[in-house]
Amino acid sequence: MMTEQSSNTVWHSATVTRTRRETLHKHKSVILWFTGLSGAGKSTLAHAVEERLYQLNCSTYVLDGDNVRQSLCGDLGFSDQDRQENIRRIGELAKLMLETGVICLTAFISPFEKERILARQRVPHGDFLEIYCACALDICEQRDVKGLYKKARAGEIEHFTGISSPYEEPKNPELKINTGHHALDECVDQVILFLQGRGIISL
Secondary structure, rough: OOOOOOOOOOOOOOOHHHHHHHHHHOOEEEEEEOOOOOOOOHHHHHHHHHHHHHHOOOOEEEHHHHHHOOOOOOOOOOHHHHHHHHHHHHHHHHHHHHHHEEEEEEEEOOOOOHHHHHHHHHHOOOOOEEEEEOOOOOOOOOOOOOOOOHHOOOOOOOOOOOOOEEEOOOOOOOOOOOOOOOOOHHHHHHHHHHHHHOOOOOO
C-alpha cells in the first residue's frame, strides 16, 4: 500500500525554518516514539510526559494510536500490510510535526522493527528517539480494560500483537522503561531526565 511520489509536485521551502520555530519555542524539536505491547502503557506514559512538558512551557503534540486509527488511518485494518502502512503514515506525519519545532510524541504498538527503522531513517540522525515501554505479556493482559486480549485468545480478533501476530522488541532503543513495574511518575521522570540529558529541554 506504499504510495508513489507525485511527479507533478515541487517541494516549497519555508522562510520560517525549523530552527526559527525551535528558537520561538525555546527548546529543540524531536520525535519521541513510544513502542510496546498493547497494555504496556504507551499512551498513558506519552500523555503524562506531555502534561509534564506542558508544565515546563514546552510545545508538544501526542499522536495516539487509537485516535489516528479513527481519522488519518481509518481506512486501514490490522493485517501486516495495513500495520506497515499505518506506521509509514505516522512516520511521515511525525516528520512534519518535527519541522513545526514541537516535541512530537507517538504512541503506537509499531510491532515490526523494519517499519520503526524506516520511520527513523526519514528524519535526521538524533531526531527520532525510540522509547521502549517494556512490560511482560501477562501484566499487559491483566491491564486489558478493553478485553482485547481475551477476545484474541478466543480467536475473535485476528492478527493481534503478542498473541497471533509477533512483536519485535527494539534492539537498541534510546530509552527502555520498565512500565510493568515502575509507577507512572517514575517513568515520566525517566523520560524528562533523558530529554534534559540530550539537551532537548532545560529544567
